[in-house]
Amino acid sequence: MTTAPGGPWEAVPTGADGAPPAGGGSAAGGEAPAGGQTAALPPTAAETTVDAPWPVRLLSAKISDYIARMSALWVEGQLVEVGRRPGARTAFLTLRDTDAEMSLRISIPARSLAPEIEAGAHVVVHAKPSFWTKNGSFNLWADQLRAVGTGGLLARIEALRALLAAEGLFAPARKSPLPFLPRTVGLVCGRNAKAKDDVLNNARARWPAVRFEVREVAVQGVDTVPQVTAALAELDGMPEVDVIVVARGGGSVEDLFPFSNEALIRAVAGCRTPVVSAIGHEGDSPLLDLVADVRASTPTDAARLVVPDLALELAGIADARSRMGTALAARIDRAGADLAALRGRPVLARPVTMLEVPLREVRTLRESARAAMTSRIGAAEADLARGHGALLALSPAATLARGYAVLRQQDGTVVRSAGQVAAGERLEAILAEGTLGLTATPDPEV
DSSP states (O other): OOOOOTTBOOOOOOTTTOOOOOOOOGGGGGGGEEEEEEEOSSSSSGGGSSSSSOHHHHHHHHHHHHTTTTEEEEEEEEEEEEEEOOOOEEEEEEEEEESSSSSSEEEEEGSSOOOTTTOOEEEEEEEEEEETTTEEEEEEEEEEOOOOOHHHHHHHHHHHHHHHHHHTTTHHHHOOOOOOSSSSSEEEEEETTHHHHHHHHHHHHHHHHHEEEEEEOOOSSSTTHHHHHHHHHHHHOTTTEEEEEEEEEOOOOOGGGGGGGHHHHHHHHHHSSOOOEEESSOOOOOHHHHHEEEHHHHHHHHHHHOOOOOOHHHHHHHHHHHHHHHHHHHHHHHHHHHHHHHSSHHHHTTTTTTHHHHHHHHHHHHHHHHHHHHHHHHHHHHHHHHHHHHHHHOOOOHHHHHHHHHEEEESSSSSSGGGGTTTTEEEEHHHHHHHHEEEEEOOOOO
C-alpha cells in the first residue's frame, strides 16, 4: 500500500472493499471513486470538514498503511490468554504488561507456538504491528515466541534489585519495628491457600484473641500484582490494622516473579503500616523480602513474628512474679537483720544512756551559772549600798537633818548672804521637816 507524496494522512483512492487499488497509485486531483461517481476529497486530514469528511474506508486504509510502515520488533510481557483450536493454522494470544494494566492481541502461526506455552508464561515475542481495516482492530502478527528462562528472570530481578537499592528502598533506616501485640493483623494471601491456614492457625495457637483482616487474592499469574497492590492499599488505610503479612507458599522462580515486580515493591515501600514478607521458603528471595519491614522465612514463621506466645508470656509473668517475691523477701530479711543489729546496740537497749552525759553537762553548767549569778548579784548589792551611803552623805536632806535650814526669798532664790535681804522682807526657811515663814530684821550691831 502506498500514499500520496503529501504524507500518510493525504487522500488516496480505495477500492470498494476498503483496500487501496492495485498499483497503489493516487487519483489525480485528489479525487476518489465513490459509488461509481468521482467526488473531491480533502487532500489531508487537517483539511476535512463537516461538509467534506473522509469515508471510513479511506481513514482505515491510511491507518493500516501508517502502521504497516513500522518495523518488526521484540516485545516482552506475560501471556494471560492462549487460544488454540485443533486444526487451526493460527493461534490467538493476549500479552499483558508485567507492571501495568495494558495488553495487546497477538496472532501467531500455530506451528510457531510450542505446546508447553500456557497462560501465565513470561515471554518475548517477535512480531510486526498490523491494523485490520474491516473492523478497525490492532494486533501483532508474530513469527517467533520464546519463553523467558529462569536465567533471564533472575537477571531482570538482579537489575531491578540494584536500581531499587540505589534509591534506598531497602535501607534498614526506613524500616519500621513490629508492634508487640497488634490490635488487628492484615493478611494478604491466596484463595484457600495453605499459607493462609499456616498463618491463621499458628498465630491463634500463640495468641487466641488475635484478630485478622484477610484479603484473598491471586498470588500467581498476571493478576497477582494488581490484586496484591490493591489489598495492601486497603489494609494500609484501616487504622486498626497494625501490621500486614503478605504470605504465599513456595514455588518456582516464575511463580514468585510477581513478588519481585517493581510496582508491587514500590507499593510496599509506600505503606505506613509495617509489612511482613512471608513468600516461599527459606531459600526463596523475592525483592519483596528486601523492601518489607521484616522478612519471615515461611508463613509459619510470620505467625511467630507478628504475635507473642501467650504461654511464654504467662510463664514469663509467673517467673517475674516469683523472682520479685524472692527479691522482696530477701530485702525484708536484710532489713530485719539490720533492725535487729541496731536494736542490739547498748544505746538502743538503754536509750537513756544517750542523755546521761549531756544531762550531767547541763547540771554542771547550771550550777556554774547560778554561782556566777549569785556572786555578781552580791557584788552589785555591795556597790549599790556604798553608792547609797555616799549619796545620803552628800544629800541636802542629810544636812537639814543635822539642824541646818535653807532660806529662800519669795521668788525662790536661795539666800546666801545678809546683803541679799532687806529689812522686813519675808523669807521662807526649809527645815528637815517642814518650812517656816520668817521676817528679816536688821542686826542691831551692824
